[in-house]
Amino acid sequence: MGHVDIYRAIADPTRRAILDELADRSGQSLFELRARLVMKHGIDSSRQAVSQHLDVLETAGLVRTRREGRSKLHWLVGAPLKAIGERWPVSTDEDTPHSSDEDIEK
Amino acid sequence: MGHVDIYRAIADPTRRAILDELADRSGQSLFELRARLVMKHGIDSSRQAVSQHLDVLETAGLVRTRREGRSKLHWLVGAPLKAIGERWPVSTDEDTPHSSDEDIEK
DNA sequence: TTGACATGCAAGCCCATGCTTGCGTATCGT
DNA sequence: ACGATACGCAAGCATGGGCTTGCATGTCAA
Numbered sequence: 001m002g003h004v005d006i007y008r009a010i011a012d013p014t015r016r017a018i019l020d021e022l023a024d025r026s027g028q029s030l031f032e033l034r035a036r037l038v039m040k041h042g043i044d045s046s047r048q049a050v051s052q053h054l055d056v057l058e059t060a061g062l063v064r065t066r067r068e069g070r071s072k073l074h075w076l077v078g079a080p081l082k083a084i085g086e087r088w089p090v091s092t093d094e095d096t097p098h099s100s101d102e103d104i105e106k
Numbered sequence: 107m108g109h110v111d112i113y114r115a116i117a118d119p120t121r122r123a124i125l126d127e128l129a130d131r132s133g134q135s136l137f138e139l140r141a142r143l144v145m146k147h148g149i150d151s152s153r154q155a156v157s158q159h160l161d162v163l164e165t166a167g168l169v170r171t172r173r174e175g176r177s178k179l180h181w182l183v184g185a186p187l188k189a190i191g192e193r194w195p196v197s198t199d200e201d202t203p204h205s206s207d208e209d210i211e212k
Numbered sequence: 213t214t215g216a217c218a219t220g221c222a223a224g225c226c227c228a229t230g231c232t233t234g235c236g237t238a239t240c241g242t
Numbered sequence: 243a244c245g246a247t248a249c250g251c252a253a254g255c256a257t258g259g260g261c262t263t264g265c266a267t268g269t270c271a272a
Contacts, residue, residue, distance in 0.1 A: 002228075002229090007116050007117050007119075007122065008117050010113050010117075010190075011113050011114050011116075011117035012229090012230080013113075014230090016113065019194055020193075020194075023194050023195055023197075026197065029248075029249095030248075030249070031247090031248070031249090045230095045231085046231075046232070047248090047249085048231075048232070048233085048250095049230070049231055049232080051249075051250080052230075052231080053230085069239065069240070069248090070238065070239040070240065070247065070248045070249070071239095071247095071248060071249085072248080072249070075197070076194060076195075076197060078194040078195050078196040078197065079196045081190060081191055081193070081194050082191040082196065083191070084116075084187060084190045084191055085187055085188040085189070085190055085191030085192065086191065087126075087187070088125055088126070088129050088182060088184040088187050089129055089182075089184050090184040090185045090188065091129075091132065091181070091182060091184060108258070108259085114259095118259090118260080120260090135218075135219095136218070136219070137217095137218070137219095151260095151261085152261075152262070153218090153219085154219095154220095154261075154262070154263085155260070155261055155262080157219075157220080158260075158261080159260085175218090175269065175270070176217065176218045176219075176268070176269040176270065177217095177218060177219085177269095178218080178219065
């Protein structure tokens with residue numbers, strides 16, 4: 001699997017729905033997740049498709065897992081996503097742009 | 107151009123560098139941006155490539171523009187990115203997962 | 213007006229990505 | 243042991259995304 005950062009990981013709408021689901025209920029297995037994606041989000045992905053999405057999310061560090069018998073339980077790691085909103089500022093002059101070497105007077 | 111949301115817009119590393127650059131200096135033209143991407147980020151994208159990235163960012167609502175003579179100036183709209191960090195919670199038990207119908211004792 | 217500069221548009225190429233398909237492995241109940 | 247359940251792996255396919263290429267449009271300086 002190619003290099004995966006959190007930005008690429010959340011670029012896919014199905015993966016975002018998976019994160020939403022795990023936020024709603026922790027410790028879900030692959031089958032539980034798939035069932036809930038169909039019911040609550042109208043996403044009818046195959047087991048393998050969901051599994052591959054979970055691999056991407058886990059590689060990106062947004063999901064952790066624990067084996068429980070023959071199931072693999074998943075839970076959300078939301079902390080890394082906080083950094084995204086803090087990377088770029090919300091400038092105070094978003095509606096009145098100016099070039100930076102322009103003089104700002106008054 | 108296919109449907110563009112902010113998640114897909116920031117999935118590309120070059121586009122994130124563009125946002126970084128616009129955060130550092132507002133009101134840059136396409137040529138200014140391209141020059142600074144090469145110098146400060148080591149990204150040697152063509153003019154057309156940068157232009158298309160800017161289109162994606164503008165469509166996603168992360169960049170706004172203003173024509174200034176024969177140049178088109180760009181500036182960052184950072185506000186929509188704040189919502190990303192707030193979409194998913196940071197659970198308090200991210201390191202000690204449990205299935206949701208499991209009893210937690212002690 | 214002429215040429216240089218800054219950008220727009222549109223078609224084509226190539227590779228990454230998401231998905232399917234088929235088979236393999238491990239765990240549980242009986 | 244046997245079948246059923248839950249998942250893993252790996253190859254192939256098809257679409258989309260990022261980039262290039264070529265030409266067109268618009269603006270400024272002389």
